[in-house]
Amino acid sequence: xxxxxxxxxxxxxxxxxxxxxxxxxxxxxxxxxxxxxxxxxxxxxxxxxxxxxxxxxxxxxxxxxxxxxxxxxxxxxxxxxxxxxxxxxxxxxxxxxxxxxxxxxxxxxxxxxxxxxxxxxxxxxxxxxxxxxxxxxxxxxxxxx
Amino acid sequence: xxxxxxxxxxxxxxxxxxxxxxxxxxxxxxxxxxxxxxxxxxxxxxxxxxxxxxxxxxxxxxxxxxxxxxxxxxxxxxxxxxxxxxxxxxxxxxxxxxxxxxxxxxxxxxxxxxxxxxxxxxxxxxxxxxxxxxxxxxxxxxxxxxxxxxxxxxxxxxxxxxxxxxxxxxxxxxxxxxxxxxxxxxxxxx
Numbered sequence: 262x263x264x265x266x267x268x269x270x271x272x273x274x275x276x277x278x279x280x281x282x283x284x285x286x287x288x289x290x291x292x293x294x295x296x297x298x299x300x301x302x303x304x305x306x307x308x309x310x311x312x313x314x315x316x317x318x319x320x321x322x323x324x325x326x327x328x329x330x331x332x333x334x335x336x337x338x339x340x341x342x343x344x345x346x347x348x349x350x351x352x353x354x355x356x357x358x359x360x361x362x363x364x365x366x367x368x369x370x371x372x373x374x375x376x377x378x379x380x381x382x383x384x385x386x387x388x389x390x391x392x393x394x395x396x397x398x399x400x401x402x403x404x405x406x
Numbered sequence: 407x408x409x410x411x412x413x414x415x416x417x418x419x420x421x422x423x424x425x426x427x428x429x430x431x432x433x434x435x436x437x438x439x440x441x442x443x444x445x446x447x448x449x450x451x452x453x454x455x456x457x458x459x460x461x462x463x464x465x466x467x468x469x470x471x472x473x474x475x476x477x478x479x480x481x482x483x484x485x486x487x488x489x490x491x492x493x494x495x496x497x498x499x500x501x502x503x504x505x506x507x508x509x510x511x512x513x514x515x516x517x518x519x520x521x522x523x524x525x526x527x528x529x530x531x532x533x534x535x536x537x538x539x540x541x542x543x544x545x546x547x548x549x550x551x552x553x554x555x556x557x558x559x560x561x562x563x564x565x566x567x568x569x570x571x572x573x574x575x576x577x578x579x580x581x582x583x584x585x586x587x588x589x590x591x592x593x594x595x596x
Contacts, residue, residue, distance in 0.1 A: 263548060263549060263550070264548065264549075265546060265547070265548040266546070266547040266548070267544050267545070267546055267547075267555070268491060268495065268544065268545040268546075268547065269542065269544055269545075270491070270495070270542075270545070271542060272465070272492075272495050272496065272497055272538075273419075273463070273465045273492065273496075274419055274465045274466050274496075274497050274538060274539060275538065275539045275540075275542065277415065277416070277417075277418040277419045277465065278414050278415050278416055278419060278535070278538075278539035279415070279539060279540070280415045280418070281415070282413075282415045282417065283413050283414050283415025283416065283417065283442065284413065284414060284415070284416075284441070284442045285412055285413055286412050286413065286414060286532050286536065287412070289414070289440055289441045289442065289528070289532060290528050290529045290532055292440035292441075293436065293437045293440035293441065293528035293532075294528055296436050296437075296439075296440055297433065297436060297437075297528070300436070304429075307429065337427070337472060337503050337524075338427060338429065340503050340524050340525060341427055341429055341430040341433065341503075341524060341525065342429060342433075342525070343524075343525040344525065345525045345526070345527035345530075346527070348525070352524070352525050356503055356504070356505070356523075356524075359473075359503050359504065360504065360506065363473055
């Protein structure tokens with residue numbers, strides 16, 4: 262017979278966080294957003310550099326396994342630095358490139374396919390998040406289905 | 407008297423942030439600092455994180471869960487297998503670049519409390535923290551699975567109820583469709 266134990270106890274986190282005092286959620290969110298915004302310029306520079314490295318990747322004729330891993334790492338690094346509000350489309354495209362480079366999709370990964378993602382990332386980074394990007398993102402997601 | 411819902415007191419809480427990318431770690435550290443965590447400890451790998459967890463009291467783990475290694479999920483399984491209940495019940499929030507159903511299932515089955523999709527937003531993280539602190543989700547210990555009860559995933563107890571569906575609304579997201587939705591997954595309960 263399988264034994265299952267159910268514990269109905271508060272975690273240390275719950276106990277501590279419910280104590281009186283602390284900070285209003287709205288204030289905490291505002292502070293965090295302000296701090297992240299203040300670092301935005303630096304993060305944009307890093308994203309530009311990462312996009313530059315992706316353009317270098319696009320010149321590879323026959324990427325080795327390590328090259329694919331490096332592509333995946335660069336896409337993840339861009340995703341990490343995207344602002345969830347401002348860079349929604351760039352984040353989505355980076356996430357799709359991550360999935361494509363990992364070879365998770367049903368289709369085989371091809372350098373030509375990766376170049377499509379790289380071009381799309383460059384275009385989205387230049388134009389910003391716009392409703393017109395929707396069809397582009399849809400096309401990218403089809404490549405990882 | 408307990409702190410009201412719109413307030414959170416993390417002054418006595420120590421959070422462990424695990425991410426092998428120093429920039430991603432810095433973003434989580436920034437948010438944690440603004441939220442007022444009493445202690446912030448960082449680790450660059452699951453191995454380092456285990457050493458920290460053995461050496462000191464940690465009340466919350468924020469871990470990265472990147473494919474293909476999914477170190478964060480492996481770390482969660484290790485936490486859930488610890489001998490003392492208080493240690494194994496430490497809440498774990500995973501931050502993942504992937505919103506694919508299989509990846510999320512991996513996370514859910516490892517015993518994480520919530521999976522947040524990258525890029526992380528302060529409001530989403532804080533909302534999940536509020537859920538973690540203001541609702542008492544049963545914790546299951548069994549041979550097949552140890553972690554928060556996966557059947558009581560929706561926010562209940564003191565949290566505001568989810569909006570009711572009205573006639574004519576699109577069907578609400580089912581569990582499986584939620585797993586495929588980027589917006590829904592930003593905080594999909596594991």
